[in-house]
Amino acid sequence: MTLNVGFIGFGKSTTVFHLPYLQIRDNLKVKKIYSRTKKTEMEEPYKKDGIEFVYDLQELLADESISLITICTSDETHYDFAKACLEHGKHVLVEKPFSFTGEEARELLRLAASRNLIIMPYQNRRFDSDFLAVQQALESGKLGDPVEIESHFDYYRPEAPDSPESSRYKGAVYGLGVHLIDQAVSLFGKPEKMYYDIRSVRNPGNPDDYFHIELFYSGFKYILKMSHLVKEPYPKFLIQGTSGTFIKYGIDQQEDHLRKLGKKPGEEGFGEDPEASYGKLIYMENGMEKTDILPTPLGDYGKIYDLLYDSIVHGKPKPVSNKEIETVIEIMERGVNGANPKVLTFTVEDEGIS
Incomplete structure (x- = not known):
């Protein structure tokens, strides 16, 4: 059909x-x-x-x-x-x-x-190659239990002319943070508490261009960071577990291939991660330290349409649930409203919207 x-x-x-x-x-x-x-x-x-x-x-x-x-x-x-x-x-x-x-x-x-x-x-960035690599590393079991996960969107763009936008909803949290928050929520659901440091560091008159958000879950925390003043990039993802570490540099290539190279999905090499950016899994096994290089899975933003098609035509659960939608919005909305920095307890309960 x-x-x-x-x-x-x-x-x-x-x-x-x-x-x-x-x-x-x-x-x-x-x-x-x-x-x-x-x-x-x-x-x-x-x-x-x-x-x-x-x-x-x-x-x-x-x-x-x-x-x-x-x-x-x-x-x-x-x-x-x-x-x-x-x-x-x-x-x-x-x-x-x-x-x-x-x-x-x-x-x-x-x-x-x-x-x-x-x-x-x-929420297309659930199908970023770097995020798929994180899921693969977690599912391998080689990291043990997660202790801390860190996720970044970093740039070096020191110029920040006055913005015509003044709304608290038009800054980095709602623009890019929505992706990082959704990735965390898709993996672990609602956090118990949230820490926020959200501000404009380049031009105080503009909407936020920097955030450091920590989502606290039982036994571990998930750190989300974004800044326009990072000259030397952090890892895109860093996971510390009870048995090892996963580190991944470099962002998903789909956007660059589409915008800068004019490549199209389905073409040879589209979205492929360079080997130099493959993730590294360093872990202990039987008292010995081991290192695995994990080839990056191929990302595909079109997958969200495939899953949505199955929901509409075949009645399968939709890929982004109502509970996830509400959770992501509460995390963002409470972060940009009121003073920063701050620590808050999560409040939204499932209202049974289906």
Whole structure:
């Protein structure tokens, strides 16, 4: 069965992180894209693939042949567009962040449940190659029990001109932290407590551009860090366990291959990690120290569409659960509100939204 897909938004998110993956999948067909303005030159290659562009949102929402709509617009529009899609009987995939507040998220989840529809965020970085390597290292059992896990998004971008954005929801936590938080939650669920240090270090007038967040679980903690002032990069991931250490340098290559090299998913070498960036697993076994070099698994952002297809067509659980959606948003929302630094106890209980 082929599922027809529509898009709201026709910017880099749509053209870089979504369409290349959908165009190589036979069971998902992009039928229409809604854009506020005509972009004739950009549209032409996609029109040749049979995609229709519309400039009236109702024309997209009223198309009964479209089952799923992906929202790739500015963050502050996600809630309103998602609500409109659900009210027109569409399943919805929302680019991150899913919403700014837990209240908005719960309203959307309840509306979807009342109409037997699926809605979830596009948490594509669950399918980053570096994160898949972390899962592989944990599942090997060679690390023993985790004691501390550290995850980074670091850059060296010292210039920070005044930003037109002033909202607490428009900084690094909601922009990049959402990915790191979701990765942690996908592995371990709700933390017991959270420590936050969130600030703007380059230009105090701008939204946050630095965070250090610690999620405390029973027996271990998961550290999430992001900064624009890191000249010499940290490991992307570092795991300390009772029996050993896993260390992985270098970020997933999909974005660079798509943006800088013009490569496409399915092409030879797409997304492959260089051997120099393979993770190293150092552990004790029978009193002896051993070292394993772990070839990095191949990442694939399109996998989230495969899993979502199975949820819509075959009734399987959706890949990002309601509880995970609410957990990620509470961690972000409580972090950016109020004074920093701080330590908080997790509060959201499962409301049974299904």
